Amino acid sequence: MRPWKFAVCLVSCAVLSGAALADNLPGQGRTVRSGISTDDSRFWLEVVLIGLERLGYKPAEIATLANQAGYIAVANGDLDLWGEYWDPNHEKFFTSAGGDDKLTRIGVLVDNAMGAYLIDKKTSEKYKITNIGQLKDPALAKLFDSDGDGRANLAGCPVGWGCDPISNHQLKEYGLTETVQNDQGDFVLTHTDVVSRFKAGQPVLYYTYSPLWLNQILVPGKDVIFLEVPFTTFPEGLPKRPTTLPDGRNIGFATLKIRLVANNNFLKDNPAAKKLFELASIPIADVDAENLLVYQGEKSYEQIRGHAQKWVTNNAAIFDKWIEEAKKAGAN
Numbered sequence: 001m002r003p004w005k006f007a008v009c010l011v012s013c014a015v016l017s018g019a020a021l022a023d024n025l026p027g028q029g030r031t032v033r034s035g036i037s038t039d040d041s042r043f044w045l046e047v048v049l050i051g052l053e054r055l056g057y058k059p060a061e062i063a064t065l066a067n068q069a070g071y072i073a074v075a076n077g078d079l080d081l082w083g084e085y086w087d088p089n090h091e092k093f094f095t096s097a098g099g100d101d102k103l104t105r106i107g108v109l110v111d112n113a114m115g116a117y118l119i120d121k122k123t124s125e126k127y128k129i130t131n132i133g134q135l136k137d138p139a140l141a142k143l144f145d146s147d148g149d150g151r152a153n154l155a156g157c158p159v160g161w162g163c164d165p166i167s168n169h170q171l172k173e174y175g176l177t178e179t180v181q182n183d184q185g186d187f188v189l190t191h192t193d194v195v196s197r198f199k200a201g202q203p204v205l206y207y208t209y210s211p212l213w214l215n216q217i218l219v220p221g222k223d224v225i226f227l228e229v230p231f232t233t234f235p236e237g238l239p240k241r242p243t244t245l246p247d248g249r250n251i252g253f254a255t256l257k258i259r260l261v262a263n264n265n266f267l268k269d270n271p272a273a274k275k276l277f278e279l280a281s282i283p284i285a286d287v288d289a290e291n292l293l294v295y296q297g298e299k300s301y302e303q304i305r306g307h308a309q310k311w312v313t314n315n316a317a318i319f320d321k322w323i324e325e326a327k328k329a330g331a332n
Contacts, residue, residue, distance in 0.1 A: 025056025026272035026330025034081040035063035045083035046308035071097035082261040088239045089162030110258035115209040116251040117227040123203040133230040141179035144205040155190040155206035156182040169235040211287035213295035272330025279322040
């Protein structure tokens, strides 16, 4: 055989072999439709979607929907995957959309997430405020008044989020509705205002959660403190979970797990994807660090996708194991 013919054969064989391998990927020719309620969740979902691409799937553009609408869309088969089940805060969204008959909570993408009420450390130490129940005192509540009505302004949980019914229930149960105004606006705007007020030396009172960029700017224990609550209480329909930190402080919110929720029929038909969802896990510190990049301006979808690609590259050993195990599940 002439050398040039041998070279052509090598190239042709390589191309055909690559095509054959691609055809054998478990997700080849299948589209995956996913959704989230906020771009804060886009990073970890993008990591999962990169994994699906490695398995041959074609992810559709991520849909952004309100939580309740997102769960209903997955239950009805309009979406295959919801990228942010905050366990247990999203339990009512899950059950009202059809629960276990239509949906499956799967994996633990991010562990040890949490929510809490916080105030600046300076005000806490000066006025000995350590418990949100102390804000029943109008004089103490007025310290956090930013709109001049005499009540404390709590930069609160947005309407429609999993923390929304919990925080409103707690404010009533703790007898704070007369002295505390729960400001439930856009989370980015309210938290940006919190940072501005803190930097200006003014008292701040807010609800937040982790992972989130805010916790790297106002660091708990250094700049701000967690407020304790008078007692643990949850609205009807939510599982009762422990709300006490290892040091004994009761912050009123359970430790959370961020999980995926998938359509049952999709999981049945896609064992490789199911295995990936079971295995995928990202350290909360990595999510915090990426979230800060978004706050600092790297917030386009292309940039967030780049953050996910970089995470995959930096964690190639563990990521490749996920893909290997998922391929095995798809071959069975």
